Amino acid sequence: MQMDERKRKILRAIVLDYIATAEPIGSRTIARKFDLGVSPATIRNEMADLEDLGLIEQPYTSAGRIPSDAGYRYFVDCLMDPQELSEEQKKTIERESTKQIHEIQEVISHTSKLLSELTSLTSIVLGPHKGKSTFGKMHFLPYQPGQVIMVIVKENGVVENHIVDVGENLTVEELQHVAGVFNQKMRGYSPGQVKRSLLHDIYSELSRQRILIDNTMDMLRTILDDHDGDERIYLGGTLNMLNQPEFKDLDKVKTLFKVFEENGSLKKLLHPLHEGLNVTIGGENMLKEFRDCSLISASYKVNGITIGAVGVLGPTRMDYGKVIAIVDCMTRSLTGVLTGRRL
Amino acid sequence: MQMDERKRKILRAIVLDYIATAEPIGSRTIARKFDLGVSPATIRNEMADLEDLGLIEQPYTSAGRIPSDAGYRYFVDCLMDPQELSEEQKKTIERESTKQIHEIQEVISHTSKLLSELTSLTSIVLGPHKGKSTFGKMHFLPYQPGQVIMVIVKENGVVENHIVDVGENLTVEELQHVAGVFNQKMRGYSPGQVKRSLLHDIYSELSRQRILIDNTMDMLRTILDDHDGDERIYLGGTLNMLNQPEFKDLDKVKTLFKVFEENGSLKKLLHPLHEGLNVTIGGENMLKEFRDCSLISASYKVNGITIGAVGVLGPTRMDYGKVIAIVDCMTRSLTGVLTGRRL
DNA sequence: TGTTAGCACTCATCAAGTGAGAGTGCTAAC
């Protein structure tokens, strides 16, 4: 059995109506709402075929039909008219995106908020990963008696500072000497890679400042080995999920929000995606908790290099056309805002 | 009508049983479960009195009774036996509190997590406010061509760093000169307080570095005027609320979580509290969304000065004795961990 | 041969009704 034009029209009608109403749709309703020029009986026959093809299903005997995952997939791939955002919406995105250009974190979190507001769904944004977290350069600055500020510049350009206990008061020259040795020996390494010999070198060159060295190495370990610090997950509009009729069941809400809470799995969800825009429908999803959800995601770039991703999560019954258009526009805008900017 | 010993016993029984079962409790059940030595009928008479006193109420005619807000209040103030944590629990708190002593943020967020786990309720922790965010000292460090790292030490000891565009390449000496002027003129001021005259001084002393000055002042404004940066709210175990029978209604969950999302109101909730431990029951609460909730909160100190607060939020029907003991122990432990430490 | 009308059948949903159970207030006896 093959899909013909009429089957396609009927499937399209079912998907569109179900997206709009969240109610199973019957042959009669299709005939009434969509002008296909055939009677409900004919539509019934076609629907039986569509069910055999696995594109639609019945929640229970003698209810209307709803699209299956495969049905949504067919719809997204073949039936959907590509949707354009209105000029007004585009302008909103442009305006909002360029509003907070101060810190990159603000840009990202603002993006997340905007996405969830525009779609009335949940947005998941994977913050920029910033290249390898290896040692670049170090400075010491005076702080309090017995303590100094250690400023670390990582090789990817990220700057962090921490307070380090010195042990006893050291002179500016001594501090500069210590920093100099670190800078000379450690560039490009992570503490895990620092070989015994190297550490030995540092110790032997700097005998008196043992406490400082130990504390500094401790600090470096926590700073540089902390891979979670980069790539933060930003969630927006999680509450929107509660408005979806598919989540009027408390247990579903619980399992869903549990996933939101531990964002490790969310990272996995967004990570392995291909370049450009992806649509993941229902069971195609890696997380079983998201079996009833679809994810529209896309990667964003800085200076041509993919460094993060944004996604919109909603029930499988979502307005794919609209959401895809919004996500697409958003990543373009984000890429535009970020390009030419130092992270 | 006065409270006598028997009335107290009955009220206590009602509160305890309702806390445990979440079901209205009748005279017969009280007589059976609690050994008061009187018959259900007598208890009924006493319950009628307690209802007249406003301490208990009936959800509907001929259901059992449940405590009113006033009933809980009486229970907490007069009837509750002060509860001690088991040695094991105390040890857990001690051990967990001292585990993450690295960053103060980690200590706080860990506290929040621990609190919600121990109570199976929602924890709200108000992070430390760090005194006045006024200018303390500034350093410049080399970064990229045309950019420098500006390190700001605020008067409260907080250190932050930001990248500043220099305009053109300046020498280390020039940078030090700029920093020196800032350090001399601005200590103790917030940018809002910087008078025109002072700014004029800085400009006139540093003619060539106009771009650097402008960018630096911009940065300072955002860094020092950002009051929200301090006093972050940490939430833990929000999902625990979903396990409470009083929140099996989705609409309640929605309004509750809406409050969690915008943490401005949460700050208000914790802020105006007195020193030491507070119990806020049901309608006593400032937020109408929390009318069905009680909040056990306490402030914590560093070196004798109150700098933040922790709270546990649950349904009015919560185990006050246990939660109070936990919150109390927790703030003590937190105070202990933080005391002697620089923020 | 594809399309349509008719019809019997299925199933969820809703409203009304019913009985059990828990609890109360009142009264009268102890």
Place this chain on the structure above:
DNA sequence: GTTAGCACTCTCACTTGATGAGTGCTAACA
């Protein structure tokens, strides 16, 4: 002052029946 007894109330869970939407099948139709 306390208690037993009793009529009464109200919720809850369950049943029942009507309704309506929708289906699949069959036979007639173009």
